[in-house]
Amino acid sequence: MSLVDLSQEFDSAVLSRVLAKGRSTGAGFSEVFIEDKRNMGASLDDGKVEAVNSTRDSGAGIRVINGDTTGFAYTADLSEKGLLAAAEAAAAAAAVGDGHVHTVSLGSVARQQVNNVRILPTSVPKARKVELLMIANDVARGIDQSIVQVSAGYSDATRRILVANSDGVFATDEQVRTIFRVSTVADGDTGMQTGYDSVGYTIGFELFDEESIEELAQRAARQAVTKLRARPAPSGAMPVVIKCGSGGVLFHEACGHGLEADLVARGASVYANRVGEQVASPLVTLVDDGTMSREWGAIGIDDEGHKSQRNVLIENGVLTDYMWDHIRSRNDGHAQTGNGRRQSYQHLPMVRMTNTFVLNGTEEPDDIVRATEKGVYVAKLGGGSVNTATGDFVFGMTEAYLIENGEITEPLREGNLIGNGPQVLADIDLLGNDFAMGNPGMCGKDGQGVPVGDGQPTLRVKSLTVGGTAA
Amino acid sequence: MSRHTVDDLQAIADAIVAEVRDGEQIAASVTRSTETDVRVRNGEVEHFVSAQSQSLGITVIQDGRTGSSSARMFDEASWREVLAEARENASFGSIDEFAGLAEPDGVEIVEQKLWDNSLAAFPTDKKIEIAKDLERLVLAQDPRLRIDEADYADGATEEASATSLGIRSSSRSNSCYATVSVLVDDNGETQTGWAYALGDSPDKFDLPAAAQKAAERATRLLGAVKPASRVTTVVLDPMVTAQFLGIISGTLVGENVVKGRSIFADRLGEKVASPLITLIDDPTDSRAYSACETDGDGLATRRNVLIQDGVLQMFVHDAYSARRANTKSTGNSGGCLALQLVPGTKTQEELIAGIDDGVLIDSVQGLHSGVNPVSGDFSTGASGLVIRNGKTAEPIREFTIASTLQRMLLDVQAVGGDVDWLPSRAAGLSLVISGVTMSGA
Numbered sequence: 001m002s003l004v005d006l007s008q009e010f011d012s013a014v015l016s017r018v019l020a021k022g023r024s025t026g027a028g029f030s031e032v033f034i035e036d037k038r039n040m041g042a043s044l045d046d047g048k049v050e051a052v053n054s055t056r057d058s059g060a061g062i063r064v065i066n067g068d069t070t071g072f073a074y075t076a077d078l079s080e081k082g083l084l085a086a087a088e089a090a091a092a093a094a095a096v097g098d099g100h101v102h103t104v105s106l107g108s109v110a111r112q113q114v115n116n117v118r119i120l121p122t123s124v125p126k127a128r129k130v131e132l133l134m135i136a137n138d139v140a141r142g143i144d145q146s147i148v149q150v151s152a153g154y155s156d157a158t159r160r161i162l163v164a165n166s167d168g169v170f171a172t173d174e175q176v177r178t179i180f181r182v183s184t185v186a187d188g189d190t191g192m193q194t195g196y197d198s199v200g201y202t203i204g205f206e207l208f209d210e211e212s213i214e215e216l217a218q219r220a221a222r223q224a225v226t227k228l229r230a231r232p233a234p235s236g237a238m239p240v241v242i243k244c245g246s247g248g249v250l251f252h253e254a255c256g257h258g259l260e261a262d263l264v265a266r267g268a269s270v271y272a273n274r275v276g277e278q279v280a281s282p283l284v285t286l287v288d289d290g291t292m293s294r295e296w297g298a299i300g301i302d303d304e305g306h307k308s309q310r311n312v313l314i315e316n317g318v319l320t321d322y323m324w325d326h327i328r329s330r331n332d333g334h335a336q337t338g339n340g341r342r343q344s345y346q347h348l349p350m351v352r353m354t355n356t357f358v359l360n361g362t363e364e365p366d367d368i369v370r371a372t373e374k375g376v377y378v379a380k381l382g383g384g385s386v387n388t389a390t391g392d393f394v395f396g397m398t399e400a401y402l403i404e405n406g407e408i409t410e411p412l413r414e415g416n417l418i419g420n421g422p423q424v425l426a427d428i429d430l431l432g433n434d435f436a437m438g439n440p441g442m443c444g445k446d447g448q449g450v451p452v453g454d455g456q457p458t459l460r461v462k463s464l465t466v467g468g469t470a471a
Numbered sequence: 472m473s474r475h476t477v478d479d480l481q482a483i484a485d486a487i488v489a490e491v492r493d494g495e496q497i498a499a500s501v502t503r504s505t506e507t508d509v510r511v512r513n514g515e516v517e518h519f520v521s522a523q524s525q526s527l528g529i530t531v532i533q534d535g536r537t538g539s540s541s542a543r544m545f546d547e548a549s550w551r552e553v554l555a556e557a558r559e560n561a562s563f564g565s566i567d568e569f570a571g572l573a574e575p576d577g578v579e580i581v582e583q584k585l586w587d588n589s590l591a592a593f594p595t596d597k598k599i600e601i602a603k604d605l606e607r608l609v610l611a612q613d614p615r616l617r618i619d620e621a622d623y624a625d626g627a628t629e630e631a632s633a634t635s636l637g638i639r640s641s642s643r644s645n646s647c648y649a650t651v652s653v654l655v656d657d658n659g660e661t662q663t664g665w666a667y668a669l670g671d672s673p674d675k676f677d678l679p680a681a682a683q684k685a686a687e688r689a690t691r692l693l694g695a696v697k698p699a700s701r702v703t704t705v706v707l708d709p710m711v712t713a714q715f716l717g718i719i720s721g722t723l724v725g726e727n728v729v730k731g732r733s734i735f736a737d738r739l740g741e742k743v744a745s746p747l748i749t750l751i752d753d754p755t756d757s758r759a760y761s762a763c764e765t766d767g768d769g770l771a772t773r774r775n776v777l778i779q780d781g782v783l784q785m786f787v788h789d790a791y792s793a794r795r796a797n798t799k800s801t802g803n804s805g806g807c808l809a810l811q812l813v814p815g816t817k818t819q820e821e822l823i824a825g826i827d828d829g830v831l832i833d834s835v836q837g838l839h840s841g842v843n844p845v846s847g848d849f850s851t852g853a854s855g856l857v858i859r860n861g862k863t864a865e866p867i868r869e870f871t872i873a874s875t876l877q878r879m880l881l882d883v884q885a886v887g888g889d890v891d892w893l894p895s896r897a898a899g900l901s902l903v904i905s906g907v908t909m910s911g912a
Binding site for chain 2: 042044045046047048049050051052053054055056057058059068069070071072073074075076089090092093094126127129130148149185187191192193194227233235236237266267268270346348382383384385387389390392393394395396413414415416418419420465466467468469
């Protein structure tokens with residue numbers, strides 16, 4: 001069983017007419033983005049499978065660019081009539097009105113196979129998905145009698161997209177993602193603590209042949225149990241060691257967003273006008289790679305029809321390039337980099353990350369801890385956010401420990417870490433050789449969420465501010 | 472019953488729930504909406520979004536098992552498909568003896584003004600002018616300012632819902648706002664600020680006030696340094712207080728209480744906050760931005776006093792958590808809907824005048840990543856102004872403030888009288904909290 005390429009369901013002559021209608025008020029560029037998305041999700045809480053839900057959402061977004069003005073309209077009506085009406089609305093929104101007919105011819109469909117799906121989630125009985133939730137619940141509760149609550153979530157998404165534009169781009173992709181999450185609550189003398197872990201890839205239901213739900217549930221439960229004996233996190237600036245595969249969000253916030261060409265063009269990034277300059281410790285080579293098969297941010301094409309690719313953003317600490325979408329590329333005469341993404345057909349594309357990661361260094365991870373007299377070891381980071389204009393960013397630590405005399409000692413309660421992007425990048429003084437990708441993430445920008453991946457080896461930042469309450 | 476009906480949508484919702492079978496409950500919600508979004512930069516329209524959308528959601532409960540499904544089309548063939556899917560999904564749920572839709576409880580709806588005709592008739596070209604005006608007004612404030620983006624947005628939604636237990640409601644609502652985010656450069660340093668303008672219709676916007684606020688937010692942080700770590704007293708700006716109340720509200724939601732995820736689960740009738748704190752959820756108060764007539768279960772919303780003079784009075788419940796807790800729904804499906812603190816009498820300036828050593832918290836960053844409402848740990852990035860001898864002094868940034876939710880409520884030293892009906896589910900006012908750890912250099 002395989003997915004039908006959307007180009008088989010839409011006549012290129014119809015798409016050409018829609019694109020021509022988009023340009024009917026004189027615009028230089030028109031684009032149709034068609035999306036057909038199915039989601040199935042089930043959640044368990046308090047021992048019960050309480051919600052089984054499925055959604056189908058399909059529609060088209062029509063974008064018309066006239067000079068510096070973009071007109072945009074979307075519709076759930078995928079008939080030719082519906083598409084033409086949306087194109088007319090988008091054209092009117094971007095109108096200068098030369099009234100000429102601009103014909104558009106589309107070539108053959110461009111595709112890039114990045115992800116391989118063995119078992120389509122839609123082909124798996126829902127009962128099997130629900131069964132996984134019960135397993136996670138039983139395993140997590142069995143870890144320790146202090147576990148008082150467990151919730152688990154299964155969700156899969158099957159997204160087929162088609163992009164056609166007046167430059168002749170005609171491309172399709174199918175993106176199948178499957179994810180499983182477990183949250184736990186443990187109760188002890190000092191109150192309640194929580195644990196969380198997730199696993200997700202851009203693959204189908206074979207996820208569960210490759211990954212153990214039992215181990216995932218055990219990790220989520222142990223995290224909460226361990227934190228029952230956690231003491232308040234320290235406050236102030238100190239060395240922070242971040243475990244491999246847990247802290248990619250640091251780079252996502254410290255520099256990832258600041259390297260998005262739209263923010264750079266607006267002068268809202270501390271990394272603007274700094275290509276060729278040393279912006280990080282020479283240890284740091286940062287890559288954004290949409291072709292990284294299976295990873296959470298992997299895509300065959302971006303949501304503007306451009307093939308995904310591997311882009312080196314920082315090489316040995318030197319800024320080499322930003323990430324680009326159609327508009328920024330056109331305005332700056334730069335090649336697109338496969339980073340034009342959108343949440344859905346109801347949204348305009350913009351510059352977004354895919355899988356963003358730091359390449360391996362040479363240190364043994366144990367040596368990094370041993371070299372640290374006193375500091376914090378972060379085993380799991382939570383979310384984060386950044387003000388790209390100032391570079392100030394925060395990220396949460398959901399599992400962390402004290403480092404005392406070169407050893408990992410007591411667990412710490414949760415808190416935020418705060419730093420300034422360029423300063424933190426410069427302060428990375430030890431980089432491990434144990435690269436790993438982290439948990440699947442959802443990146444929010446301008447109200448839109450897209451799936452992204454991140455990764456890094458174990459590393460040390462020689463000074464970061466830890467936002468705890470202890471002296 | 473709300474005064475406005477959306478006949479075609481109501482007919483669809485009614486037709487869906489009429490399909491109900493023995494041993495089954497059905498809830499259906501049908502929505503149609505439009506949106507306009509204009510972004511202006513440097514006096515030009517950067518984008519103009521004009522769109523219509525619709526959605527249909529169906530929940531089915533069969534013998535204690537719940538399933539749901541949704542789609543974007545609601546012709547009969549589509550809704551029948553969605554209903555069949557929701558039924559199938561229900562068959563995979565666990566049996567929950569407390570599952571079930573809300574029973575009508577006879578509470579009368581307090582009507583709200585949710586629709587404005589002048590907004591509905593507002594011409595498109597004038598919407599673009601509003602965004603351009605806002606940009607121009609900001610730039611006139613200070614030559615060092617740049618515009619990051621200036622936006623005008625509005626939306627209108629028509630919704631009808633029905634349940635097989637006889638709850639029917641329909642409504643029509645529209646709203647609009649303008650926002651601006653700005654950058655200010657000085658001596659190689661950049662700071663940011665933002666502001667918004669609100670009103671029933673765009674002609675009620677106070678654009679000059681928004682422009683002034685955005686400029687003030689950005690420029691007053693110029694020269695900010697990282698402070699030393701210490702324990703101090705903070706004054707939360709109204710917007711920050713609203714965000715704080717949003718976090719507190721999760722601990723007072725019945726579902727979290729019955730599932731053992733609330734730090735206040737066993738504390739009814741006990742002192743959980745300073746006696747200065749009286750916290751009310753009142754979506755029937757028309758001054759609240761999130762005022763509404765019905766909750767997610769279709770029951771009329773109502774005024775609920777959650778904390779009175781520091782003593783925990785009640786939790787909020789939807790039909791499900793109420794049944795589990797052996798109580799009645801408080802009309803809070805969806806959680807706390809419109810929180811407000813009973814205000815004190817002092818202005819922010821007067822509150823600051825009473826503080827020798829503290830920090831005015833202008834904005835916070837990372838509430839989603841550094842606050843855990845289950846453990847109560849609170850840690851957030853912040854920026855603001857030092858308070859010295861009763862006056863605001865130099866700006867500071869890149870630090871965190873930390874405490875626990877439990878302690879912060881008890882450590883409230885003063886509640887301001889400066890109520891701000893913010894575009895959020897909580898109104899803001901200035902709040903003074905002692906014993907907060909500031910972590911910096």
